[in-house]
Amino acid sequence: MSNHSPALKDKLLFPFVAPPNGGKGTQTQILSERYHLPTFDMGSTFRAILKEGKDPELKAELESYMNNGKLVPINTVVKVFQKGFEALAENHPEAKGFILDGFPRNNEQADALLTLCQTWGATLSKAIYLNVSLDVVRTRATGRRFCSENARHVYNVNDERLAPKRQKLNESGQPVTDAQGRILWLCDIDQAELIIRADDEPQTVDKRLLEYEKETNPLIALLKEKALLAEINGEQAPEKVTQAIEQLIQPLLGLTAASQGN
Numbered sequence: 510m511s512n513h514s515p516a517l518k519d520k521l522l523f524p525f526v527a528p529p530n531g532g533k534g535t536q537t538q539i540l541s542e543r544y545h546l547p548t549f550d551m552g553s554t555f556r557a558i559l560k561e562g563k564d565p566e567l568k569a570e571l572e573s574y575m576n577n578g579k580l581v582p583i584n585t586v587v588k589v590f591q592k593g594f595e596a597l598a599e600n601h602p603e604a605k606g607f608i609l610d611g612f613p614r615n616n617e618q619a620d621a622l623l624t625l626c627q628t629w630g631a632t633l634s635k636a637i638y639l640n641v642s643l644d645v646v647r648t649r650a651t652g653r654r655f656c657s658e659n660a661r662h663v664y665n666v667n668d669e670r671l672a673p674k675r676q677k678l679n680e681s682g683q684p685v686t687d688a689q690g691r692i693l694w695l696c697d698i699d700q701a702e703l704i705i706r707a708d709d710e711p712q713t714v715d716k717r718l719l720e721y722e723k724e725t726n727p728l729i730a731l732l733k734e735k736a737l738l739a740e741i742n743g744e745q746a747p748e749k750v751t752q753a754i755e756q757l758i759q760p761l762l763g764l765t766a767a768s769q770g771n
């Protein structure tokens with residue numbers, strides 16, 4: 510370990526673990542803003558290296574595996590994480606801590622993170638695990654609809670709070686369905702047709718959830734065994750989930766419930 514990043518000394522790291530559509534994005538965004546905890550996002554770090562080409566050497570290394578249909582080996586994954594995360598920390602010397610999104614994803618990565626924390630002198634908080642049953646995340650994902658005119662108009666036909674109000678009707682005033690028999694809906698704001706993204710098609714969602722389970726169940730078990738897991742009921746209302754996470758992180762940040770201004 511040659512690369513000691515002083516930027517991470519005494520910083521708190523908060524890893525988040527949740528199934529896809531488990532509410533991780535919403536929660537990390539709220540907490541990141543409220544507690545000034547910059548978020549390191551492994552997925553977008555990978556995409557940035559592959560797209561922007563800021564790090565040609567690392568890009569070539571990643572592509573040498575991915576273009577041959579091989580899994581990126583752990584050492585390379587850790588290199589991507591370490592480089593990206595240390596750069597983030599150096600840009601935010603004022604932050605007390607950082608949120609980790611998408612790392613660690615499996616046991617090898619968790620072991621690497623523990624070693625890196627020792628090297629940095631950083632403190633690893635318990636991983637915040639948003640426990641949401643796969644049935645619930647499946648329902649969330651497959652109900653999602655995007656406006657065909659403005660992708661920021663997002664709905665969910667499986668959630669009454671987010672459901673669109675108007676169905677698409679044919680000339681005789683009958684609801685129109687797609688090839689799978691699903692009702693077509695219209696955007697409340699601009700009446701454009703709502704679409705289902707390929708990512709939210711049931712078979713794609715099921716594949717993603719199976720992969721998640723296969724990778725994450727051992728990680729959850731390992732973190733539990735090391736007393737590094739804080740399980741939060743992710744099926745509660747989002748505000749309740751936020752509160753539960755706050756109870757956990759406030760003492761670590763030296764805050765008490767009473768001193769929080771929100």
Ligand SMILES: [Zn+2]
Nearest residue numbers: 656662696699
């Ligand atoms: Zn719209």
